[in-house]
Amino acid sequence: MAAAVASRTAPAPVLVELRDVTKVYGVGESEVRALDGASLRIDDGEFVAVMGASGSGKSTCLNMLGCLDVPTAGNFLFRGVDVGTLTLDQLALLRRNYLGFVFQGFNLLARTSAVENVELPLVYRRVGARERRARAMQALEDVGLGARAKHTPAELSGGQQQRVAIARAIVTQPQLLLADEPTGNLDSARKVEIMKLLVELNQTRGITIAMVTHEPEMAEFVSRTVNFRDGKVEWDSKSGEPPPRSGRTSVPGRAGPP
Amino acid sequence: MIWATIVMAIREIRRNTMRSVLTTLGIVIGVGSVIAMVTLGRAATAKITADIANMGTNLLIISPGSERRGPTSASAPALKVDDAKAIEREVAAVSKVAPTASRGALIVYGNKNWSSTVTGSTNEYFAVRGFTIAKGQSFSDAQLQGGTPVCILGETVRKELFGPQDAIGAAIRVGNVSCNVVGILASKGQSTFGQDQDDFLVMPLSAFQRRIAGSNDVGAIFVSASSDKLTTKAKQQIEALMRERRRIAPGQANDFAVQDMKEISNTLGSVTGALTALLGAIAGVSLLVGGIGIMNIMLVSVTERTREIGLRLAIGARGAEVLMQFLIEAVALSTLGGGLGIVFGLAISFAATRALKMPFALAPDIMLIAVGFSATIGVGFGFFPARKAARLNPIEALRHE
Numbered sequence: 030m031a032a033a034v035a036s037r038t039a040p041a042p043v044l045v046e047l048r049d050v051t052k053v054y055g056v057g058e059s060e061v062r063a064l065d066g067a068s069l070r071i072d073d074g075e076f077v078a079v080m081g082a083s084g085s086g087k088s089t090c091l092n093m094l095g096c097l098d099v100p101t102a103g104n105f106l107f108r109g110v111d112v113g114t115l116t117l118d119q120l121a122l123l124r125r126n127y128l129g130f131v132f133q134g135f136n137l138l139a140r141t142s143a144v145e146n147v148e149l150p151l152v153y154r155r156v157g158a159r160e161r162r163a164r165a166m167q168a169l170e171d172v173g174l175g176a177r178a179k180h181t182p183a184e185l186s187g188g189q190q191q192r193v194a195i196a197r198a199i200v201t202q203p204q205l206l207l208a209d210e211p212t213g214n215l216d217s218a219r220k221v222e223i224m225k226l227l228v229e230l231n232q233t234r235g236i237t238i239a240m241v242t243h244e245p246e247m248a249e250f251v252s253r254t255v256n257f258r259d260g261k262v263e264w265d266s267k268s269g270e271p272p273p274r275s276g277r278t279s280v281p282g283r284a285g286p287p
Numbered sequence: 288m289i290w291a292t293i294v295m296a297i298r299e300i301r302r303n304t305m306r307s308v309l310t311t312l313g314i315v316i317g318v319g320s321v322i323a324m325v326t327l328g329r330a331a332t333a334k335i336t337a338d339i340a341n342m343g344t345n346l347l348i349i350s351p352g353s354e355r356r357g358p359t360s361a362s363a364p365a366l367k368v369d370d371a372k373a374i375e376r377e378v379a380a381v382s383k384v385a386p387t388a389s390r391g392a393l394i395v396y397g398n399k400n401w402s403s404t405v406t407g408s409t410n411e412y413f414a415v416r417g418f419t420i421a422k423g424q425s426f427s428d429a430q431l432q433g434g435t436p437v438c439i440l441g442e443t444v445r446k447e448l449f450g451p452q453d454a455i456g457a458a459i460r461v462g463n464v465s466c467n468v469v470g471i472l473a474s475k476g477q478s479t480f481g482q483d484q485d486d487f488l489v490m491p492l493s494a495f496q497r498r499i500a501g502s503n504d505v506g507a508i509f510v511s512a513s514s515d516k517l518t519t520k521a522k523q524q525i526e527a528l529m530r531e532r533r534r535i536a537p538g539q540a541n542d543f544a545v546q547d548m549k550e551i552s553n554t555l556g557s558v559t560g561a562l563t564a565l566l567g568a569i570a571g572v573s574l575l576v577g578g579i580g581i582m583n584i585m586l587v588s589v590t591e592r593t594r595e596i597g598l599r600l601a602i603g604a605r606g607a608e609v610l611m612q613f614l615i616e617a618v619a620l621s622t623l624g625g626g627l628g629i630v631f632g633l634a635i636s637f638a639a640t641r642a643l644k645m646p647f648a649l650a651p652d653i654m655l656i657a658v659g660f661s662a663t664i665g666v667g668f669g670f671f672p673a674r675k676a677a678r679l680n681p682i683e684a685l686r687h688e
């Protein structure tokens with residue numbers, strides 16, 4: 030599998046691709062189609078903003094891209110490998126080595142210091158204790174939380190917890206960073222700071238980023254915007270078409286095609 | 288990786304101090320109390336059995352008075368030396384017979400005096416009661432027959448009167464009889480019921496009867512059955528003989544009693560056995576309660592743990608790695624709790640057996656059962672919810688509530 034997932038240098042297949050993916054939660058009466066035939070392809074180096082109304086399937090899509098969940102129908106390809114054919118352990122290794130995830134609900138370990146939370150992905154990557162600590166501290170500095178490293182989540186504000194979650198996702202320098210509303214709880218100055226950090230990670234370290242956001246103004250930092258509606262990709266700035274109802278849910282990206 | 292997992296498990300134990308302490312405590316209390324109770328119960332049984340064996344080998348005691356009214360009943364005729372002789376002659380299952388009579392007396396040596404019991408008997412008495420002569424010698428035939436006032440001292444009497452001095456050959460006064468010490472008995476210590484078995488002295492029965500009691504009555508006849516298996520038979524034969532000698536019509540109750548020490552020992556043994564079982568059952572309940580406590584703590588934390596497992600899976604842990612961590616955590620807590628429980632249980636039973644002067648013996652079977660039980664619960668309830676969670680996909684686990 031490692032060979033199939035390939036290195037960055039080889040003429041790699043497409044980073045991730047959803048092909049007509051459907052995700053159904055529940056059965057019978059309570060059935061919910063969180064994704065309903067969504068197709069989306071993200072190439073190396075892109076910075077994608079995923080937008081759409083609440084409940085339109087953004088988080089579900091991101092979970093899929095993050096190999097946290099598997100499609101009910103359709104295919105999800107990671108570097109050309111159909112993720113649906115992988116075992117749980119193989120998925121875990123994929124997440125460990127190539128992916129970083131910022132959850133909508135942070136999901137920090139309680140009663141555990143910020144720096145230990147940030148170290149956690151490195152533990153599973155078998156990084157030695159000293160290097161782990163150094164990299165975790167650096168990641169916390171990057172999100173402006175160096176001074177709060179020893180604090181537990183309960184001692185941090187919502188925005189600070191969110192930044193710890195971001196630090197935990199970027200500490201491994203993943204190939205693909207998935208962030209579910211990473212700026213949702215931040216004030217506008219912080220938002221800009223975090224967005225600049227993400228842009229820098231994207232541009233200088235080549236980390237591909239897909240980020241869910243509700244705020245059209247965040248789109249000015251990204252290279253592409255994708256709009257979800259009822260579990261489908263309703264509009265993609267890459268297609269060159271004009272947005273369907275401009276102003277409500279989406280704004281063209283700065284690097285969108287002319 | 289195993290090392291990193293162990294480190295992680297230990298960190299988890301520390302992070303969840305309350306949960307860890309409560310889990311460990313549940314195990315410690317359960318294991319400790321079971322071990323303490325059962326060890327104590329067994330020590331008591333062993334102690335009682337040993338004490339009764341110590342009273343004499345295959346000992347039967349014949350005393351006047353019906354069993355129901357007690358041996359000191361005034362209406363029953365006294366035993367005589369002839370009864371002892373008849374038993375010795377006619378009961379095949381008997382090896383040694385010692386007619387005895389006792390009375391309290393003040394013993395005086397020099398300026399020291401000590402209130403004790405004086406027993407008149409024969410040399411058989413020592414064998415029947417399991418005494419050995421530590422110093423000096425037993426009575427000579429001439430002394431026994433002639434009623435010579437000589438005596439053999441129990442260790443307590445010797446110590447009280449003579450201290451470090453040599454007692455053999457000394458003349459003491461027993462009541463108002465002057466008496467030469469010819470021997471010292473080896474100490475037997477306390478009986479089950481806390482009686483000092485060395486606080487008495489023995490003189491020839493004839494001397495006792497003539498000079499101290501002033502009558503030729505015998506208080507009790509101590510008999511040793513010829514073997515361990517023959518005590519019941521000996522008892523039956525003695526009863527038949529005594530009924531004949533005392534002319535008791537068929538259907539009439541005995542006016543004497545034959546006590547079989549082995550029977551008493553068995554009865555006491557079964558009582559203490561039942562007591563051990565009872566204590567064990569009570570302790571078993573505390574083990575169960577401890578187990579339920581552990582179960583509760585583990586189940587209450589399942590939601591938090593399931594989410595934690597989801598997160599670990601989401602950031603790239605494999606199911607097996609997460610499970611290993613939880614297994615190590617559960618095993619570590621169970622082992623710690625079990626170990627502390629053993630120490631705690633043994634400490635209590637050791638202290639208690641010391642205080643009660645009982646023999647202390649390890650009960651490895653119970654230790655194994657107790658630790659096995661609590662470890663099963665600790666590992667079971669720590670590990671199985673984790674295993675369930677580790678099989679979910681990360682998103683499901685993270686959404687657990």
Ligand SMILES: Nc1ncnc2c1ncn2[C@@H]1O[C@H](COP(=O)(O)OP(=O)(O)OP(=O)(O)O)[C@@H](O)[C@H]1O
Nearest residue numbers: 054055061062063082083084085086087088089090
């Ligand atoms: N585990 C689940 N069980 C049942 N329904 C679910 C589950 N997860 C998501 N859904 C449903 O799927 C739909 C899409 O959910 P999703 O979380 O992807 O929305 P979203 O676009 O991220 O919304 P928001 O902007 O509010 O975060 C919603 O209607 C939601 O109720």
Ligand SMILES: [Mg+2]
Nearest residue numbers: 087088133209
């Ligand atoms: Mg969402």
